[in-house]
Amino acid sequence: MRSWITREPIDPAALLDEVGGPEDGAVLLFLGIVRNHNDGRSVSGMRYDAYVSMAESVLAHIVEEAGERWGTDRLTAVHRVGELSVGEPSVAIVVSTPHRAEAYEASRYVIEELKRRLPVWKEEHYVDGEVRWLDGYVPPVSAEAASSAADAELRGAAGIEPVGEQVTEAVTEPVTEPVTEPVTGAAPDTREPGNRDASNTAPAGGASESTGEF
Numbered sequence: 001m002r003s004w005i006t007r008e009p010i011d012p013a014a015l016l017d018e019v020g021g022p023e024d025g026a027v028l029l030f031l032g033i034v035r036n037h038n039d040g041r042s043v044s045g046m047r048y049d050a051y052v053s054m055a056e057s058v059l060a061h062i063v064e065e066a067g068e069r070w071g072t073d074r075l076t077a078v079h080r081v082g083e084l085s086v087g088e089p090s091v092a093i094v095v096s097t098p099h100r101a102e103a104y105e106a107s108r109y110v111i112e113e114l115k116r117r118l119p120v121w122k123e124e125h126y127v128d129g130e131v132r133w134l135d136g137y138v139p140p141v142s143a144e145a146a147s148s149a150a151d152a153e154l155r156g157a158a159g160i161e162p163v164g165e166q167v168t169e170a171v172t173e174p175v176t177e178p179v180t181e182p183v184t185g186a187a188p189d190t191r192e193p194g195n196r197d198a199s200n201t202a203p204a205g206g207a208s209e210s211t212g213e214f
Contacts, residue, residue, distance in 0.1 A: 001067055003059040003077045005052050005120075010080055010089040019074040019096040026100040030107045032091035034084045042127040048081040048090060050120040055079070062113045070106040072097045077110050079120060 002018065012029055020027050034046045059077060067075050074096040084090055093110050097103040122134045 001063060001073045001075050003063045005050060005055050005079050005081055007082045010078055010092045012092060015076055015092055015094045018076045019094050021074060023098055024096040025098055026103040027096040028103040028107050030093040030111060031089045034086050034088050034090055036086045038124060043124055044127050045086060045125040046084045047123040048120055050081050055119050058118055062110055066106040066109045070097060070102040072106065075106060
């Protein structure tokens with residue numbers, strides 16, 4: 001059982017060599033081919049794009065599901081990306097089972113789920129020179145990811161730079177040590193407490209005022 005995304009041309013004969021066994025009475029090959037028309041327009045070729053790592057993961061799950069449902073591990077699927085010409089295979093599925101019904105059902109399941117769930121997109125090229133992206137599957141985005149993306153977009157539009165961790169900590173860290181520095185402009189008084197002049201002592205609240213800048 002194998003599946004992958006490739007930029008190389010698909011070789012049906014090589015794929016057939018991957019399945020089949022003495023217990024199998026049916027070997028089935030399905031090829032999806034780039035055709036020369038769509039929606040009444042003449043097509044000259046096709047371009048496939050994909051999130052390759054995500055697409056390979058999804059394709060592997062689909063193949064495993066089909067194998068479990070129809071009781072076979074002789075199942076291979078491959079999807080091509082990049083520029084394709086009319087007549088070239090874009091997808092291939094090979095499967096072998098003891099009886100033909102299981103082979104047909106497993107192959108049908110893979111292609112239908114692939115069309116429904118695989119994050120691969122098609123850009124059609126027309127004979128008249130126009131190109132058009134066709135509707136495709138869009139992976140779901142979590143609410144948290146969507147919120148983060150929206151917040152980043154708004155900050156960028158407003159010209160707000162992200163705040164680094166070091167700056168944030170410096171701003172939010174509370175001052176826990178008492179301020180012992182004298183009020184600016186007043187010299188320390190070294191005389192005995194009984195000989196001090198009230199005019200040379202710091203005013204009440206002076207120390208609190210000096211911390212207002214921090």
